[in-house]
Amino acid sequence: MARNYSIYDVFTDRKLAGNPLAVVFDGDDLSDQAMQSIAAEFNLSETVFVQKFGNSAHATRIRIFTPARELPFAGHPTVGTAIALAEQAYGDQDGGLDLVSVLEENVGPVRCAVRLRPGEASFAEFDLPRTSNRYDLPLDRQGIADALSLKVTAIGFENHVPAIWGAGVPFLLVPVHDIAAVESLEFDPQLWERTAPLCEGRLTPAYVYCRGGVHHAAKFHARMFSPDMGITEDPATGSAVAALSGAIWHFDGLPDGHHPLMVEQGVEMGRSSHIHLHIDVKDGAISRARIGGQAVRLATGSLDL
Template identity: 55%
Template sequence: MSKRKYLVYDVFTDRAFAGNPLAIVLDSVGLDDHAMQEIAQEFNLSETVFVLAPPGGARTPIRIFTPAHELPFAGHPTAGTAIALADLGASAEVGDDGAVLLVLEEKIGPIRCLVTREAHGAFAEFGLARLPAQAPFEISREGAAAALGLDPQDVGFENHVVSAWSAGVPYVCVPVRNLDAAARARLDTRLWTEMVGTRGDAATPAAYVYCRETEQHLSTFHARMFAGHLGTREDPATGSAAAALAGAIVHFDQPVDGTTECWIEQGLEMGRPSNIRLELDVGNGALSAARIGGYAVKVAEGVILR
């Protein structure tokens, strides 16, 4: 029986006991799929990362599991693992300002991550391996409202309507008119699964609720993510959903060419406030690149016997 060290980081926050907790199992070589899934179930967090090489290299293969299944990509595991590995001395190079560049090899492909040390702590930024594209899922305004326990008039704002996007993981993005509607949202998992369904090998996407009204004055959007059918009733911070939202932002808001910065607040209804930075590079009216960023702090460490 092996003793494998693990770390727990709170991600997309600069303080402990906020944001989205992430378990990181170090040196997971030798664990098969079944063992990884069992360990993820044991932690019972929204995601657990398995590092498939000893910490310290410039390129590090990882795998990401929810309590129910494996993901090809996820945002808070990417940001949290990048900061954890930088804390352990991993890097491809170190800049004069102490910034650390490293590459995480995920199922979606290699993801370049930059970790910097700022006044509020360690901050990780990574570029999307895949730009958001419209996903083949459809749900009406009335259907989304029914599944979320809302009135149809609660769904939609300005020219934003329900749409589905994926930057590696699909989401149905549901715009709601204000914070009150967002706070009242409660997903009926059975009804949602029946209405949205599956397409090919793709599982039923999660519901990502967002609005323009925010609680924090520096935020651009307020968001909630529901995925009870995937083992996560509600997620306090979802980088892959923010990546998907980038598609909706460019489609509906049509930002001017150049770089647009958005801050997305999430997790406030759960008592786990989180902040995700989304940067969009737009050229000729189309998205050419996007980056996700956020802070993370270590809150626990130990060993797991496996």
């Protein structure tokens, strides 16, 4: 059976930048093992399988796989799939179109808004399915520094300290002093496996960040590494930015109001990604957070399975 797919570059308006994503549109009747094998064959950070409605009130159900395992939620697959489905259904229209859909993921329903404009890269934005929460686990700052090939004095800035946060997928967020430290780090997966704690039964990925960025609008600059997911380095990680929303609110003491931020990632890989984060704070707590970005289709094809 031929199963159609497209490859999108996500969190970018340029082809061959951002984070590539495979979207398999005919994901029904595939076993978990088959989906995992296909994801390993594509060998991208994530591959999405679109399936029939899990709930008649939702637009569609999607399953998200890294080369090594399934994820309950991820940002660039959510943005990329929302855009891919919208372009598949409405891409031939001459005028612009704004629409809302719901993707049913393992974490729960995720509400997405999509903007289609002729001659422009499409844009999608989704509400975080969960508010970012902190996991109270002991951390070895020296061990973290060693695994990143950094001096321990480079770890932390202002009120920001290493901590585990998650909004569907937990990450060990590691703040460092500046972009030079982020650029120069060398990730050692073996040292990381000995240092990073297990969280929800899995080795926590490393998400290293600092203030500022190469892009003039970037408020934070980041890199992500995840041996457990089979990802050497990720060009863009929306679920990590979802986790980061809680750390920003907590360590920066965000006041009530709306806080738009842009996080850049993938610069060191030559695949610059721009992830838009919006945090709404009310009565001293996050009332709503959402993540958005653009995506462009790079390729289409079919799997002969």
